[in-house]
Amino acid sequence: MPIRNEPVIAPVTLISGFLGSGKTTLLRRLLQRGDRRIGVIVNEFGALGIDGALIAQSGAGLLIELNGGCVCCVAGSDLILALETLSEAGPLDAIAIELSGLAEPGAIIRQLRRADAPLDTVVTLASTVDYERVITTSPLVTRQIQLADVVLLTHSDLVDANTVQWVATQISRLNPRAPVVPVVQGDIAPAFIFSPRHGRDIPEEFYHQHSEYQAVSWQSDRPVQRSALEQTLRELSARGLFRAKGIVFCTDSPWADEVHVVAGRMTFSVLRLTHEPSPLCRLVLIGSTAAIAMADETLNACIDSAERITDWQSRRAEIA
Numbered sequence: 001m002p003i004r005n006e007p008v009i010a011p012v013t014l015i016s017g018f019l020g021s022g023k024t025t026l027l028r029r030l031l032q033r034g035d036r037r038i039g040v041i042v043n044e045f046g047a048l049g050i051d052g053a054l055i056a057q058s059g060a061g062l063l064i065e066l067n068g069g070c071v072c073c074v075a076g077s078d079l080i081l082a083l084e085t086l087s088e089a090g091p092l093d094a095i096a097i098e099l100s101g102l103a104e105p106g107a108i109i110r111q112l113r114r115a116d117a118p119l120d121t122v123v124t125l126a127s128t129v130d131y132e133r134v135i136t137t138s139p140l141v142t143r144q145i146q147l148a149d150v151v152l153l154t155h156s157d158l159v160d161a162n163t164v165q166w167v168a169t170q171i172s173r174l175n176p177r178a179p180v181v182p183v184v185q186g187d188i189a190p191a192f193i194f195s196p197r198h199g200r201d202i203p204e205e206f207y208h209q210h211s212e213y214q215a216v217s218w219q220s221d222r223p224v225q226r227s228a229l230e231q232t233l234r235e236l237s238a239r240g241l242f243r244a245k246g247i248v249f250c251t252d253s254p255w256a257d258e259v260h261v262v263a264g265r266m267t268f269s270v271l272r273l274t275h276e277p278s279p280l281c282r283l284v285l286i287g288s289t290a291a292i293a294m295a296d297e298t299l300n301a302c303i304d305s306a307e308r309i310t311d312w313q314s315r316r317a318e319i320a
């Protein structure tokens with residue numbers, strides 16, 4: 001019987017941070033530079049992968065998605081297998097693991113250690129918008145910060161300089177050994193992210209499990225009416241939706257939209273996909289039980305009328 005050599009696993013960087021803190025944005029930016037061969041593992045809490053689709057758009061050659069739960073609880077052995085699979089397809093300069101916003105980095109670090117996987121850097125992203133509310137309501141965020149080798153302050157273009165300074169000071173108190181660096185749209189030198197920083201000692205309390213949040217995936221093969229979708233996402237936010245993300249088609253445009261909702265902030269941006277996705281629209285929503293329970297029904301109500309959809313199809317056919 002042939003002997004299978006264990007693959008040498010490339011150095012691993014963990015990209016951690018609460019829901020919507022900017023992890024995928026950072027990863028897409030790093031991949032777009034194209035100056036390193038980076039294997040990517042994306043772990044999403046929702047069953048429908050959104051980040052994977054967006055990262056693939058940025059040109060990641062080697063990408064494995066582990067969706068449908070946090071890798072720290074449900075997919076431990078899958079994680080090690082994914083590391084081996086990527087490394088076999090290598091050679092790679094680095095492997096970046098984008099953790100779900102609800103994942104405990106301590107539990108992942110422990111899994112990596114057990115498997116003797118080389119861990120370089122733990123990068124934690126912390127949003128400067130709404131920092132005080134998030135840190136007080138979600139103890140997970142404190143642990144994500146305390147385990148970081150580097151903390152990136154995201155959304156720092158949306159708040160004033162004093163707020164950035166205040167958040168940086170709070171974070172330095174929680175984790176005095178990590179440099180705290182403001183970034184805008186993930187723009188940071190890759191060498192800062194992919195570099196060895198070893199020697200973590202992780203106390204037991206960092207292995208906590210979660211979570212108070214529920215997730216649901218929604219999909220449709222028919223486009224939605226934009227104003228109805230915006231209104232529904234606003235209503236769901238008022239009922240405790242914290243995060244939504246996805247790719248949707250709205251009948252007022254032939255192009256897809258990338259949709260993000262983070263703590264009530266909503267953005268739609270045009271996404272020029274090379275081919276039509278299946279399903280056409282997909283969203284992942286994370287938040288309170290009340291918001292999640294009504295998500296499916298209220299989103300279905302956003303699907304546009306048959307007449308407007310026929311009209312949209314003919315406009316789309318013109319640009320095809």
Ligand SMILES: Nc1nc2c(ncn2[C@@H]2O[C@H](COP(=O)(O)OP(=O)(O)OP(=O)(O)O)[C@@H](O)[C@H]2O)c(=O)[nH]1
Nearest residue numbers: 018019020021022023024025101154155184185260
């Ligand atoms: N203004 C601004 N927006 C940002 C910045 N970084 C990320 N965003 C936006 O913030 C939203 C969330 O960013 P993502 O990169 O999807 O966040 P994430 O941490 O991957 O989200 P989850 O995987 O759901 O936890 C998106 O709308 C991004 O475009 C930034 O520095 N400034």
